[in-house]
Amino acid sequence: MQFLPHTKSPSPGTPCESTTPSTISPTQPLAHQVGGHAGVQTTADGSLLIKPAYPLELEFYQSVMAMPALVPLHPWIPRFLGTLRLEGQRTDDGEVVQGVPSGLEEQKDCLVLENLTYPFLRPNILDVKLGTVLFDEDATPEKRTRMEERARSTTSLETGIRITGFQVFDNTTAKAVTTPKSYGRAITPADLPAGIARVFPVAFDGSGIFGLPAHILVPILDALTDAVRAIRKAVAAVEIRMIGGSLLIVYEAEWDRAAEGIEWLEAHPGQFVEEEDEDEDEDENEDEEQEEGDDDEMSTPRKAGPPFVVKLIDFAHTRLKPGEGPDEGVLKGLDKVIELLDGRREEVRAALQPRPHTPQ
Numbered sequence: 001m002q003f004l005p006h007t008k009s010p011s012p013g014t015p016c017e018s019t020t021p022s023t024i025s026p027t028q029p030l031a032h033q034v035g036g037h038a039g040v041q042t043t044a045d046g047s048l049l050i051k052p053a054y055p056l057e058l059e060f061y062q063s064v065m066a067m068p069a070l071v072p073l074h075p076w077i078p079r080f081l082g083t084l085r086l087e088g089q090r091t092d093d094g095e096v097v098q099g100v101p102s103g104l105e106e107q108k109d110c111l112v113l114e115n116l117t118y119p120f121l122r123p124n125i126l127d128v129k130l131g132t133v134l135f136d137e138d139a140t141p142e143k144r145t146r147m148e149e150r151a152r153s154t155t156s157l158e159t160g161i162r163i164t165g166f167q168v169f170d171n172t173t174a175k176a177v178t179t180p181k182s183y184g185r186a187i188t189p190a191d192l193p194a195g196i197a198r199v200f201p202v203a204f205d206g207s208g209i210f211g212l213p214a215h216i217l218v219p220i221l222d223a224l225t226d227a228v229r230a231i232r233k234a235v236a237a238v239e240i241r242m243i244g245g246s247l248l249i250v251y252e253a254e255w256d257r258a259a260e261g262i263e264w265l266e267a268h269p270g271q272f273v274e275e276e277d278e279d280e281d282e283d284e285n286e287d288e289e290q291e292e293g294d295d296d297e298m299s300t301p302r303k304a305g306p307p308f309v310v311k312l313i314d315f316a317h318t319r320l321k322p323g324e325g326p327d328e329g330v331l332k333g334l335d336k337v338i339e340l341l342d343g344r345r346e347e348v349r350a351a352l353q354p355r356p357h358t359p360q
Helices: 055-066 068-076 141-153 181-186 189-199 214-236 255-267 280-291 328-352
Strands: 002-008 027-029 041-043 048-052 080-090 096-098 109-114 123-130 161-170 175-179 240-243 246-252 308-313 317-320
Touching (some): 055 080, 055 317, 068 214, 068 308, 123 328, 161 181, 214 255, 214 328, 246 255, 246 328
Antiparallel strands (some): 027 041, 048 109
């Protein structure tokens, strides 16, 4: 069954990264979702993400594009293309049925964003909930009490983060294995390094069910840590309160593609976000010619780029707070993420060291 979107052009003066397409392909459920609420869709080709447009989230995306004070965040959020409204569904035989997918009944207006997992062949994904405060300022007393207890009983209050969920590809089956929210809610702060190790496993001796070889994973962790430091600097420069927001990390689990990503990093030192250029269409055409005849997994053209992406996401409860300084709880969480990535990088780097020879 296909969903019929009704596109809505941005109102005059409303900023967005680009105009919402006048037509958009049929939608389907997001394939790689490890956190967040139900009801997220993608276009059939997977390039665009369509999610319920909550008022504060729409306001946030528009403000980032319009307000000079929020420019530091621009590279670190998904590209916003506009809004649309889902009007109905088309069955396989072409019949139009009014109605929208489960999870979108009360929120027909949707945001159109880039799908951050789209450029990856095998996306390993980590969703980290940021902040020490988990309730919005308009929360009921009951919800405030419940969220305060959740922060205390999980890693959120002490560290500023909670692992919402993650997926890691199985190298033997080429299928993603997902770890649900219950894991992140059950672990203690002392368990976080082990949790991060599960997200960034090492395939020792060029083999292993999960993970990349250490010589590929180390430079990814190097650059990823630097990127999170840049995000931390950006968040420290803006005055917002980001309640319920996340840091989303996606990195390539397909070995050859990840190695190509390392080459891209070496050719673009200090650049963590791929910049669009005028030659993009020409490059994509070349990719199509080069990849023609590959197996099914490799058949979808993918332009060479960074082996990872890291962005701030989920702004349904994010508010602008001019004059109140940065969100210290979110900064605390980003500091913890940097610490964990640093620690994991050193663990993986140790795996590259020659092992001492033991006499027989």
